[in-house]
Amino acid sequence: xxxxxxxxxxxxxxxxxxxxxxxxxxxxxxALRKTKARLMWAKNxxxxxxxxxxxxxxxxxxxxxxxxxxxxMEATKIIKDMRPEIIIVVQTAFILSGEExxxxxxxxxxxxxxxxxxxxxxxxxxxxxxxxTKK
Amino acid sequence: MVKHxxxxxxxxxxxxxxxxxxxxxxxxxxLMKDILSDQEYQIATAINGxxxxxxxxAHKFDLIxxxxxxxxxxxxxxxxxxxxxxxxxxxxxxxxxxxxxxxSIVKGFQLGAVDYIPKPFSKEELLARVxxxxxxxxxxxxxxHSKEIAEAxxxxxxxxxxxxxxxxxxxxxxxxGMIDIMKRTELTGEQLEYIDIIGISGENLLMIINDVxxxxxxxxxQVTFERIIFNxxxxxxxxxxxxxxxxxxxGLSLSFQIAPEVPELLIGDxxxxxxxxxxxxxxxxxxxxxxxxxxxxSLIKSDEELVRLYFEVRDSGIGxxxxxxxxxxxxxxxxxxxxxxxxxxxxxxxxxxKNLVQLMNGSIGIISEEGNGAIFHFECEFGTVTQTPDIExxxxxxxxxxxxxxxxxxxxxxxxxxxxxxxxxxxxxxxxVLVVSDGIQAVESxxxxxxxxxxxxxxxxxxxGxxxxxxxxxxxxxxxxxxxxxxxxxxxNAMKSDKELFINAGMDDFxxxxxxxxxxxxxxxxxxxQQEV
Numbered sequence: 133x134x135x136x137x138x139x140x141x142x143x144x145x146x147x148x149x150x151x152x153x154x155x156x157x158x159x160x161x162x163a164l165r166k167t168k169a170r171l172m173w174a175k176n177x178x179x180x181x182x183x184x185x186x187x188x189x190x191x192x193x194x195x196x197x198x199x200x201x202x203x204x205m206e207a208t209k210i211i212k213d214m215r216p217e218i219i220i221v222v223q224t225a226f227i228l229s230g231e232e233x234x235x236x237x238x239x240x241x242x243x244x245x246x247x248x249x250x251x252x253x254x255x256x257x258x259x260x261x262x263x264x265t266k267k
Numbered sequence: 268m269v270k271h272x273x274x275x276x277x278x279x280x281x282x283x284x285x286x287x288x289x290x291x292x293x294x295x296x297x298l299m300k301d302i303l304s305d306q307e308y309q310i311a312t313a314i315n316g317x318x319x320x321x322x323x324x325a326h327k328f329d330l331i332x333x334x335x336x337x338x339x340x341x342x343x344x345x346x347x348x349x350x351x352x353x354x355x356x357x358x359x360x361x362x363x364x365x366x367x368x369x370x371s372i373v374k375g376f377q378l379g380a381v382d383y384i385p386k387p388f389s390k391e392e393l394l395a396r397v398x399x400x401x402x403x404x405x406x407x408x409x410x411x412h413s414k415e416i417a418e419a420x421x422x423x424x425x426x427x428x429x430x431x432x433x434x435x436x437x438x439x440x441x442x443x444g445m446i447d448i449m450k451r452t453e454l455t456g457e458q459l460e461y462i463d464i465i466g467i468s469g470e471n472l473l474m475i476i477n478d479v480x481x482x483x484x485x486x487x488x489q490v491t492f493e494r495i496i497f498n499x500x501x502x503x504x505x506x507x508x509x510x511x512x513x514x515x516x517x518g519l520s521l522s523f524q525i526a527p528e529v530p531e532l533l534i535g536d537x538x539x540x541x542x543x544x545x546x547x548x549x550x551x552x553x554x555x556x557x558x559x560x561x562x563x564x565s566l567i568k569s570d571e572e573l574v575r576l577y578f579e580v581r582d583s584g585i586g587x588x589x590x591x592x593x594x595x596x597x598x599x600x601x602x603x604x605x606x607x608x609x610x611x612x613x614x615x616x617x618x619x620x621k622n623l624v625q626l627m628n629g630s631i632g633i634i635s636e637e638g639n640g641a642i643f644h645f646e647c648e649f650g651t652v653t654q655t656p657d658i659e660x661x662x663x664x665x666x667x668x669x670x671x672x673x674x675x676x677x678x679x680x681x682x683x684x685x686x687x688x689x690x691x692x693x694x695x696x697x698x699x700v701l702v703v704s705d706g707i708q709a710v711e712s713x714x715x716x717x718x719x720x721x722x723x724x725x726x727x728x729x730x731x732g733x734x735x736x737x738x739x740x741x742x743x744x745x746x747x748x749x750x751x752x753x754x755x756x757x758x759x760n761a762m763k764s765d766k767e768l769f770i771n772a773g774m775d776d777f778x779x780x781x782x783x784x785x786x787x788x789x790x791x792x793x794x795x796x797q798q799e800v
Contacts, residue, residue, distance in 0.1 A: 153437060153440075155438070155440070155441035155445075156437070156440060156441070156444075158445075159440065159441065159444040159445060159448065162445075162448045163444070163447075163448060198433065225432075225433045225434075225436035225437045225440065226429070226433050227432065227436070227480065236728065245436075246436050246437060246439070246440035246444075247436060247439045247440040247442070247443035247444055247469075247473065248440060248443075248444055249443075249447065250444065250447035250448065250451075251447075
């Protein structure tokens, strides 16, 4: 597999996973563990906003849309307002055309749909954490 | 689950009809009331215009009988006031008129009345006309009501499908995602084989879900088309790449051919085009057990604005009988029910393709004989990419090629294909290339990297090229930068007035898209010479 040829090394980078589905969380944990990135977790938009407030160093957020308390769209708006430098990658099982536009309007940087392809996920994150020109 | 609420406006259909009679002569009022109250109507009366208007606003009437001559406001005016108020405009009005003159009748109709009854009236005529208009009104209400129900249920269906798709995709994420993860662990050959089978089944299931969702989107009119520049050969190559494995498994050859006169670059939605081709090829592969599947593209016509192309997917499969050909593009129908059992599939692929092609201003069809292969063909329209003239002056070109200054070039461009074209060409010339995909990143990168040159797309998300240029110029001014960075506008719609706009925005030069290597060389040479001065 191609994966083994590419090394994703994100040591010193921090990634916040915002996701309420337990299976998805297990998936992200398994997918991202080997990259050595520091992983943080939130189960809804409100918790995500709180973590962003408390965490000084945060590079990227993987944001689900459909969550209890506060959805990902709203959380994205609030977080981008406070900390525009944090990259937000929306990951959702909603694939209607309007959804992607709304997420971009909310300020997200990337929009990926579930089911997620591992290589695509890692490449997308890598693009932001390790800018291609500096490789 | 996301909740969506739908409300159906209920129309009051079954109630006793309410009639308002307006006449300034009490005797007439009593007479009409008498005639109509034999029927099961609720009757209200008014003796002048003002009271008629007040009553019409306060109660919901199904019909108004309106005398023309009234002491305060005449009947015509009452009618036009009622017709201009959204609350009362739908109530049918019948004029009661003693004047038999044609023009007063015509005036009544022009103001929106549905009928007139000449005075003195007969009991039978009054009843007949009142009944007719009440029946019409009831029928109209029922129609509106059914239309609202139909619209609401179409909407409910679309929402349901979107929600169910979300609910299915979530566990699919667990299945397909974890297969990827599992493949990264130590596995025996046997385990790997089983995992692959689970993976392929997962992908098939996903394809079916996508088909169903796509179909519902088309039905609900929610499909949108992109308009971007794309390379046709690249996209078709992609199609064959995706399907090659499937074809190989059946020992079929899968190839494509594009006629030389077909323009290389087109404007349209490459994803949707690919979707149609994949559907057709998939179908051909499914029904072909040996031989080939071939895509052919030829040009029908092209002008400065539009390119019309003819696509063909030809196979050496089992073919389709004429009576089944007509059923093919209908949703949920395959040639025969037994086909579903034998070959699988939702039967939606071709229906989706047909709809997508129609939305690209084209049509789809089939030529086939049972047992003799099939040709699926369609036409569709794309935008023309206006080519900047090629520079043929080779001598001058070579001369320029010899200059050895290498630039650090920042490319701000949101379209991935255009990014690739720019990177490939610039790196070929030995320059260092930095790529960003919106205006904000362009400004940040310019400040951080201080490039020698910026190629700036005009239309970008977040911040467009014009605004980004202004921000960069402002930053240079505030930081007292001596040599300002040359910024070159890149855009596909090269109008003369646009060029002025770019220069006014603080840009130095202009590059029309799509550009080729020689355009770039000329540009770099111009910039180089300007810098020397």
